[in-house]
Amino acid sequence: DQQVKQNSPSLSVQEGRISILNCDYTNSMFDYFLWYKKYPAEGPTFLISISSIKDKNEDGRFTVFLNKSAKHLSLHIVPSQPGDSAVYFCAARALDGNKLVFGAGTILRVKS
Amino acid sequence: DTGVSQNPRHKITKRGQNVTFRCDPISEHNRLYWYRQTLGQGPEFLTYFQNEAQLEKSRLLSDRFSAERPKGSFSTLEIQRTEQGDSAMYLCASNAGRGEKLFFGSGTQLSVL
Numbered sequence: 001d002q003q004v005k006q007n008s009p010s011l012s013v014q015e016g017r018i019s020i021l022n023c024d025y026t027n028s029m030f031d032y033f034l035w036y037k038k039y040p041a042e043g044p045t046f047l048i049s050i051s052s053i054k055d056k057n058e059d060g061r062f063t064v065f066l067n068k069s070a071k072h073l074s075l076h077i078v079p080s081q082p083g084d085s086a087v088y089f090c091a092a093r094a095l096d097g098n099k100l101v102f103g104a105g106t107i108l109r110v111k112s
Numbered sequence: 113d114t115g116v117s118q119n120p121r122h123k124i125t126k127r128g129q130n131v132t133f134r135c136d137p138i139s140e141h142n143r144l145y146w147y148r149q150t151l152g153q154g155p156e157f158l159t160y161f162q163n164e165a166q167l168e169k170s171r172l173l174s175d176r177f178s179a180e181r182p183k184g185s186f187s188t189l190e191i192q193r194t195e196q197g198d199s200a201m202y203l204c205a206s207n208a209g210r211g212e213k214l215f216f217g218s219g220t221q222l223s224v225l
Contacts, residue, residue: 004154009152041218043216043218044203102155
């Protein structure tokens with residue numbers, strides 16, 4: 001059962017434009033959501049997170065939006081840079097806080 | 113800050129052989145996690161430790177898999193009688209406690225021929 005879904009396997013964006021990566025979840029018990037970025041041959045690295053009591057969190061070029069009623073979150077990257085090209089994973093934390101559930105990832109390509 | 117360290121980075125083995133991977137977490141982290149990632153999928157939870165105690169195991173962790181963290185520091189993940197379906201990236205992560213974000217190592221890429 002895929003509790004966290006990233007329905008777009010890939011996204012291609014021009015440098016300087018906005019990148020929007022989407023994520024849907026099915027379990028309303030998730031209380032915290034995170035985005036991780038992964039380069040080839042490296043482990044995922046934490047990017048940004050949001051608590052379920054908020055609807056927006058911003059960190060520099062990265063903003064995460066949460067729509068609880070739609071069970072949907074999105075990551076906005078503005079402006080996109082070639083170095084942002086990576087796989088982006090959406091993850092959700094269950095209430096017991098003991099593990100993260102990941103989506104399948106979206107490959108972002110930023111073209112210069 | 114040395115980060116999470118995993119060895120080896122790559123392992124090629126023949127079907128039926130046993131393999132063991134090692135993970136050294138960030139030193140002050142008392143929680144250690146193992147995940148598995150296959151091509152086109154996100155990391156899937158396998159098991160986690162708090163100090164030396166293994167507190168949860170996924171259904172994905174068959175009887176051929178065993179993980180240990182004997183002194184609450186490094187951890188090993190052993191796969192016995194490997195199968196081709198075991199080919200994956202095995203990721204280790206650690207954090208300082210419940211609810212904290214995970215810090216991942218670079219993973220061990222296992223190929224079973």
